[in-house]
Structure formats: structure tokens, C-alpha cells
Amino acid sequence: MEEKIISKEDLLNLCKDVIGNGHTLITPGKTEYTVVKDTSEIVLDTTAKPTKASYKTFVFPKAEPVIYYKRGKNDVQLLDVEVEQKKTVILGAKPCDTNSFNILRHLFNWDYKDEFYNVREKQFIVIGLMCNFSDNFCFCTSVGSSPVSDKGADIFLVPLDENNYTLRVVTEKGGEFIKDYSKYLNAGDEAKTKAVTDTVKHPEIAFDSKQVHEWLGTNFENPKWDGVGDLCLSCAQCAFVCPVCHCFDIVDEDYNYTEGRRMKNWDGCQFGHFTLHASGHNPRDIQGKRYRQRVNHKFKYYVDKFGEILCTGCGRCSRGCAVSIDIKEIVSNCKD
Amino acid sequence: MDDLRKYAAELLEKGEVAAVIGYQQVSEKRTKPIIAKTAEDCAKLVFNEYCLNNLAVYLTKARVKELRRVNGAVLKLAITAKPCDVHGIVALIQESQLKREDVTIISFNCAGVVKDFGMDFNGETLATKCVPCDTHKPLYSDMVFGEEKETPKVSDEVLAKIESIEKMSAAERFEYFKAEFDKCIKCYACRAACPLCYCQRCITDKTIPRWVESSAHSRGNFSWNVVRAFHLSGRCIGCGECERACPMDIPLSLLNRKMVIEAKEAYSYISGRSLETPTLVGSFDVKDSDELFM
Amino acid sequence: MSEEKWEPKIVAFVCNWCTYTGADLAGTSRLKYPTNVKLIRVMCSGGIDPVFILKAFERGADGILVSGCHPNDCHYNAGNFHARRRWEFFDELLKFLGIEEGRLQFSWVSASEGKKFVDVVTKVTNDVKAMGQFKAYKDLNDEFTAKFPEPVLNEKEIIMSEEDAK
Numbered sequence: 127m128e129e130k131i132i133s134k135e136d137l138l139n140l141c142k143d144v145i146g147n148g149h150t151l152i153t154p155g156k157t158e159y160t161v162v163k164d165t166s167e168i169v170l171d172t173t174a175k176p177t178k179a180s181y182k183t184f185v186f187p188k189a190e191p192v193i194y195y196k197r198g199k200n201d202v203q204l205l206d207v208e209v210e211q212k213k214t215v216i217l218g219a220k221p222c223d224t225n226s227f228n229i230l231r232h233l234f235n236w237d238y239k240d241e242f243y244n245v246r247e248k249q250f251i252v253i254g255l256m257c258n259f260s261d262n263f264c265f266c267t268s269v270g271s272s273p274v275s276d277k278g279a280d281i282f283l284v285p286l287d288e289n290n291y292t293l294r295v296v297t298e299k300g301g302e303f304i305k306d307y308s309k310y311l312n313a314g315d316e317a318k319t320k321a322v323t324d325t326v327k328h329p330e331i332a333f334d335s336k337q338v339h340e341w342l343g344t345n346f347e348n349p350k351w352d353g354v355g356d357l358c359l360s361c362a363q364c365a366f367v368c369p370v371c372h373c374f375d376i377v378d379e380d381y382n383y384t385e386g387r388r389m390k391n392w393d394g395c396q397f398g399h400f401t402l403h404a405s406g407h408n409p410r411d412i413q414g415k416r417y418r419q420r421v422n423h424k425f426k427y428y429v430d431k432f433g434e435i436l437c438t439g440c441g442r443c444s445r446g447c448a449v450s451i452d453i454k455e456i457v458s459n460c461k462d
Numbered sequence: 463m464d465d466l467r468k469y470a471a472e473l474l475e476k477g478e479v480a481a482v483i484g485y486q487q488v489s490e491k492r493t494k495p496i497i498a499k500t501a502e503d504c505a506k507l508v509f510n511e512y513c514l515n516n517l518a519v520y521l522t523k524a525r526v527k528e529l530r531r532v533n534g535a536v537l538k539l540a541i542t543a544k545p546c547d548v549h550g551i552v553a554l555i556q557e558s559q560l561k562r563e564d565v566t567i568i569s570f571n572c573a574g575v576v577k578d579f580g581m582d583f584n585g586e587t588l589a590t591k592c593v594p595c596d597t598h599k600p601l602y603s604d605m606v607f608g609e610e611k612e613t614p615k616v617s618d619e620v621l622a623k624i625e626s627i628e629k630m631s632a633a634e635r636f637e638y639f640k641a642e643f644d645k646c647i648k649c650y651a652c653r654a655a656c657p658l659c660y661c662q663r664c665i666t667d668k669t670i671p672r673w674v675e676s677s678a679h680s681r682g683n684f685s686w687n688v689v690r691a692f693h694l695s696g697r698c699i700g701c702g703e704c705e706r707a708c709p710m711d712i713p714l715s716l717l718n719r720k721m722v723i724e725a726k727e728a729y730s731y732i733s734g735r736s737l738e739t740p741t742l743v744g745s746f747d748v749k750d751s752d753e754l755f756m
Numbered sequence: 757m758s759e760e761k762w763e764p765k766i767v768a769f770v771c772n773w774c775t776y777t778g779a780d781l782a783g784t785s786r787l788k789y790p791t792n793v794k795l796i797r798v799m800c801s802g803g804i805d806p807v808f809i810l811k812a813f814e815r816g817a818d819g820i821l822v823s824g825c826h827p828n829d830c831h832y833n834a835g836n837f838h839a840r841r842r843w844e845f846f847d848e849l850l851k852f853l854g855i856e857e858g859r860l861q862f863s864w865v866s867a868s869e870g871k872k873f874v875d876v877v878t879k880v881t882n883d884v885k886a887m888g889q890f891k892a893y894k895d896l897n898d899e900f901t902a903k904f905p906e907p908v909l910n911e912k913e914i915i916m917s918e919e920d921a922k
Contacts, residue, residue, distance in 0.1 A: 157711045178709045179647070188647050189677035262489055356525055357495050361654035363709050366647045377676055389677045392647065399667055412525060448655045448707035449515060450494035636854025636892050665807065673807040681896040685810045688853065692806055695845035724848050746837035748827065754844055756863035756876050
């Protein structure tokens with residue numbers, strides 16, 4: 127890991143170059159991560175609240191065609207979709223967001239290598255930014271991350287003072303990327319960076335994920351689950367703003383009677399129809415069962431399968447919930 | 463607050479109601495709904511300017527309806543409702559989703575609520591739905607708490623925005639709404655949070671044929687948002703829950719408010735105000751305007 | 757399609773008992789009306805769901821006509837009265853959303869008004885012709901289809917091979 131110092135002005139110059147080189151630059155906007163057209167839009171604020179939506183839509187779009195088809199009388203012709211080759215740089219991602227690709231990568235690569243995800247992720251450069259924000263919903267420290275963690279980032283920024291940032295190259299991909307912009311970099315000072323990161327207030331650890339994992343293993347039928355979902359209104363806000371929720375639905379959309387495309391759309395486990403069978407039977411017929419699935423998937427099944435918790439602790443789902451259902455509170459209650 | 467808690471606990475104790483749907487405080491400036499089934503739960507009930515939710519949405523949920531069955535008897539449900547939420551309950555009764563005798567309405571004199579949790583309550587943070595509000599006392603209730611207070615006077619931003627949109631050309635308007643709807647991710651939080659979106663099966667969930675595309679691309683988003691706004695025309699009570707629930711900040715209240723104004727201007731009708739009148743779109747008058755038709 | 761050759765596509769949702777019969781009368785009376793209009797017969801103007809309109813726009817309709825029995829003439833007594841309130845809202849909503857006035861038009865045409873049917877259809881066609889193609893709605897997926905163009909497949913191979921023809 128290599129640390130450098132970059133001035134704020136040069137950071138903006140770097141951004142200008144990135145856009146000039148034809149890359150897509152993304153920064154946190156008011157509600158969602160947005161594509162930057164002009165560098166004057168860039169605000170790097172460590173105390174900013176996480177955006178309402180995460181940036182997963184840039185690697186795993188909310189709706190995308192996976193194949194085109196044309197029906198003939200006796201056959202169907204298929205046409206593949208090419209994923210666009212364009213380098214995307216994300217600037218100012220929160221540490222809870224940067225970790226998301228590390229988690230998602232497993233899912234899209236375990237039995238079938240999902241080209242759509244992989245091609246996009248490969249072109250993605252994540253520039254993380256230390257976080258100085260914390261509210262009642264943050265719990266990154268409980269899922270193994272922290273406000274100063276550079277896990278998942280290719281490059282990590284720490285503001286030293288008003289005009290200077292420490293730029294830490296975390297991955298090879300990040301090193302490769304920053305090579306082109308080395309003219310903006312000065313020698314770094316690790317002691318100074320440490321002095322800044324040490325002052326950051328960490329959210330309190332709310333639960334021990336290992337204990338939660340253990341409890342979930344033996345408490346599938348626990349009556350506690352029964353009441354959990356009574357307040358839930360069954361929308362998918364929590365799943366759709368989540369940086370790592372990845373369920374999708376496959377739908378065919380016709381242009382006309384013979385041509386159409388097959389779409390991959392986001393789907394969410396809190397919808398009542400998510401598990402509704404064609405027979406009319408619904409194995410997760412009540413909200414309690416659906417919420418149990420949500421918690422189990424995040425803190426048990428995914429851990430068993432890939433060794434990662436399917437949660438970055440950003441707290442978006444709880445912060446945005448119309449009825450204030452707090453996942454931190456529910457998971458903290460996963461004990462006897 | 464104590465009299466509310468006492469009253470709610472009494473209702474439960476007397477076996478009059480099966481549960482009290484109310485608000486509980488979760489942090490200093492945030493509340494969340496609670497379905498109180500015991501006296502212990504009732505001790506958590508609160509009412510203040512952070513009670514943003516419209517709890518009427520719960521009255522049509524299957525799980526909540528089930529709660530009414532206690533030991534073979536079917537009891538009432540009690541609900542704490544702001545005067546504007548009472549409109550929602552009235553609209554549900556008008557649309558035969560609920561019977562007046564099945565619900566005990568505990569209401570409040572209300573001076574408005576905040577835009578979002580965590581804000582101090584003052585003129586600037588008054589929720590947009592409260593700005594044009596004319597019902598500070600509940601129209602229907604079984605019990606009213608709280609003293610009458612003065613509502614802060616604030617300019618009506620939504621109305622101003624509607625007026626500015628109406629001044630645009632058709633193409634500009636189309637572009638404006640296209641950009642707003644493009645943000646939609648189809649989480650259907652607007653639908654879930656709306657007390658009047660009670661359909662067991664929404665038209666968007668129907669697949670054969672699929673009238674509203676489920677993909678969250680411009681076309682699918684446009685038809686969903688048009689259909690949502692249309693299905694609420696003349697029905698929307700203006701509680702603003704859809705907009706508050708929207709994670710992508712789509713200004714849904716613009717559309718809702720526009721249709722509320724339309725209903726008021728064309729038919730002098732405001733949804734959820736009277737149990738005696740039939741619903742606007744469920745009824746007709748032979749003397750309705752024929753202007754639209756050649 | 758070049759601009760000069762462009763002809764508007766008009767979809768008309770008409771009720772079985774009045775307007776459709778009116779159109780029939782226009783036919784049997786040998787009245788002439790623009791061929792741009794495609795009639796879709798429904799049982800009552802009260803049974804036309806506004807999503808039909810949206811779907812028609814999505815699929816490239818340039819103009820839409822909704823037509824039913826005159827008030828008080830409804831075969832089902834009140835269908836058109838209910839429809840009238842609903843369309844009033846829908847029309848207002850679409851206008852607010854920026855769909856030009858005139859793209860969606862309404863009329864009452866009775867079974868005996870073959871002439872009125874001709875007039876209405878001619879008016880809608882002329883209005884829409886003056887407005888030009890309605891691309892805005894059809895192109896809502898523009899950026900989407902630009903990125904992922906509509907499939908260009910080898911038509912000969914699939915549509916009708918010689919074997920299929922047999």
C-alpha cells in the first residue's frame with residue numbers, strides 16, 4: 127500500500143482529466159450516485175449522510191436486457207447483448223459502499239460467471255473516502271468494516287486538512303489507474319493520515335455477527351419472527367437501496383408479436399408475490415417469514431456459502447423505511 | 463400523553479378492541495408505528511409532531527385484520543390518527559373496505575408535523591402536506607386529545623411548482639416528468655405506504671397481459687406513475703405518504719395535488735371528508751360537464 | 757419512413773352499441789373516412805381502461821379516439837356516465853404530464869350518426885396530421901434502445917422458410 131498526498135485542486139484536475147479521457151465519473155449526489163458532467167458539481171464531504179440509493183445500479187442495473195429474441199414459425203433466433211466497455215470511476219464512495227463489490231462478486235461468479243456483472247466491475251475504479259458521519263442507523267463496525275476501512279476500494283482518500291488529501295493506493299487496479307495521473311501526486315505521510323483516521327468516531331458495535339450467525343442456525347422456528355414483520359408494508363425499498371441485495375426477476379418484453387427482449391429486473395424478497403407459486407401456494411405467506419428470510423440470507427446463508435456477511439452496515443434500508451423498521455435492532459435481538 | 467395511554471389501555475382491558483395501532487418514540491425526533499396489544503405496549507404510545515406515518519394503511523392489511531379475532535370473538539381495532547389520517551379512514555369506509563363500527567378512532571388536535579424525522583418543528587420544516595391543510599380538528603372520532611394549537615404559516619411550494627409546470631409547454635412538461643420518473647426503481651414503496659392502494663392484486667402485478675411493464679426503464683416507469691396517479695384521482699386524501707416513502711425523491715405530491723385540485727374545481731369534491739357522500743369516481747351525475755366530448 | 761409519406765396511426769376505442777354501429781352505418785351508407793383509424797370494439801365506453809391508451813401510445817399510436825353512446829343512451833344505463841368522470845381526470849392528468857392536447861380525443865356517436873362518425877374521425881386524423889408523429893411516448897425507451905438497438909435479425913431465415921410455407 128502506497129500513500130501519496132494530493133491537493134484538493136489537483137484532485138479536481140484529476141477528475142477533469144478522467145472526464146476528458148472519456149471515462150464516466152460518478153459521485154454521491156443528493157439522493158443517488160450521479161454521473162458528473164462538470165467538476166464543479168463535485169462535493170467531497172466526509173460528514174455527508176449516505177445517499178438514499180447505493181451505486182450498485184452501475185454494475186447491476188435496475189433493468190437491463192440480457193438477450194433479444196425473434197420468434198419464427200418453427201424456431202427462435204437469439205441475439206446476445208454486448209456490455210458497454212467504458213471505464214467508470216466512482217469518487218467519494220463511503221467505506222460501507224466500497225465493500226459492496228467484494229461481497230457481490232461471489233454471488234455473480236459461483237456457478238455461472240455473470241458476464242454483465244464481471245465486465246462492468248472490471249472497468250470500475252472505486253475511490254473511497256473516509257467517513258465522519260454516523261447516526262442511529264449506521265452499524266458498519268458490527269459487520270467487520272469501519273468508517274476508515276479501505277476494504278473494497280481501489281484508492282482511498284483521507285482528508286488531511288482543508289486543501290489536502292492522503293491518497294492511498296489499495297489495489298493493483300488502483301495503482302494501474304493512478305499511474306496516468308501521477309503528476310498530481312506528492313509524497314505521502316502515513317503518520318499524518320493515522321492522526322486523522324484515529325480521531326474518527328466509530329459507530330458502536332451493536333451485535334456480534336458470529337453469535338448472530340450461530341443463533342440463526344438454531345432459531346428458524348423461533349416465535350420471535352412472528353411479530354417482526356407485522357409493521358412492514360411489503361415494499362422493496364430496503365432491498366433496492368441496499369448496496370448488496372441482488373435478487374432479480376426475468377421478464378420477457380415484446381416489441382411486437384415476433385420480436386422482443388428478455389429483461390433482468392431488480393426484485394425484492396419483501397414483496398408478497400416474490401415467492402408466490404403458480405399453484406397459489408406461498409411458502410412465505412406472512413411478513414414475519416419474509417423478514418426472517420431477509421435476515422437469514424444476510425447473516426447466515428450467505429456467510430455459510432461465501433464466507434461474507436451480505437450486509438455492509440450502511441443502514442440505508444432502515445433510514446429509508448417508511449415505517450422505520452430497523453435491521454440493526456432486529457439483528458441485535460437475534461439472541462436468546 | 464398519559465390520558466392517551468390510559469384511554470388505550472382501558473379500551474384493551476375492557477375487551478372492546480383487539481389492538482391499538484399507534485405511534486411509539488424510537489429516538490428523540492423519530493417515531494414509528496406500533497400495534498399495541500397489551501397495557502405494557504400502550505405505555506409506549508405517543509403523539510407529537512414526529513408522528514408522520516398515516517396509520518390508516520394498516521387497517522386493510524390482512525395480518526392486522528386477523529388480529530381482530532380474539533378467542534372466537536371479532537373485536538374492533540383502535541387507531542390513533544391525525545385529523546388528516548382520519549380522511550384516509552373515512553375514504554376507506556366510503557369505499558367499503560372498512561365499517562365505521564369496526565374501528566375506534568382516537569384522534570388529536572393537530573398543528574402539523576415535520577417534513578422528515580430528525581428536524582426541529584418550526585415553520586420551515588412543516589411538512590408540505592400540512593401547508594394547505596384545513597382540518598386541524600378531526601371530522602370523525604371517538605376520542606379527541608390535545609389542545610388546539612396554531613399552525614405555522616408557510617408558503618405553498620407544491621402549488622407554486624404546479625403553477626410553474628402548467629406554464630411550461632407540453633414538450634417541456636413531458637421532459638420534466640420523464641426525468642423525474644426515470645429515477646423510479648419500482649420498489650413500489652409509494653403503493654405500499656398509500657392507505658388507498660389496498661388492492662390485493664395491483665394492476666402492475668398482473669402478467670397476462672402485462673399492461674404496466676415491470677421493468678424500471680423510462681417506459682415502464684412512465685406507465686406505472688401515470689397509472690398510480692390516475693387510480694388515486696379523486697381518491698387521494700393528500701397525506702403525502704407516497705412521496706415520503708419514495709427512496710428516489712420523486713415529487714409524487716405534484717401529481718396527487720394536481721388531481722385533488724381538479725376534483726375540487728370540477729366536482730367540488732374532496733376525498734375522505736364525509737361518510738354520507740358516495741365516492742367521486744364511484745358515482746356520477748347526469749349533469750356532469752360534457753365539454754370533453756365531441 | 758420519409759416525412760412526406762407519413763400517415764398517422766389512429767386507434768379508436770369504440771363502444772359496441774353506438775359508435776361501432778355508427779361506423780357500420782357510415783360503411784353501409786358508403787360514406788368515406790380516413791383509413792388511418794383502426795377501430796377496437798369494446799362493449800362499453802365505461803369498460804375502456806386507461807392503460808389501453810397508454811399501451812397504444814407505447815406501441816406507436818399517434819392519436820387516440822375514445823367514443824361511446826351519448827349520455828342517457830348507454831346500453832348498460834350508466835356506463836358512459838362513469839366513463840365521463842374517469843376520462844375527465846385521465847385527460848387532465850395526461851395534459852399535465854405533457855401529452856399534447858388533441859392526441860387523445862373523446863366523442864359521443866350514436867348508432868344513427870354515421871355522418872358524425874365520419875366527421876369525428878376526419879377531425880381527429882387532421883388534428884393529428886397537423887401535430888405530426890407522436891414520437892415522445894414511443895421513444896421513452898430511446899436511450900435504452902439506443903444502447904441496445906432493436907434486434908436486426910435475418911428475416912429470410914426465420915419468417916418463412918420454404919418448409920414453413922408448405
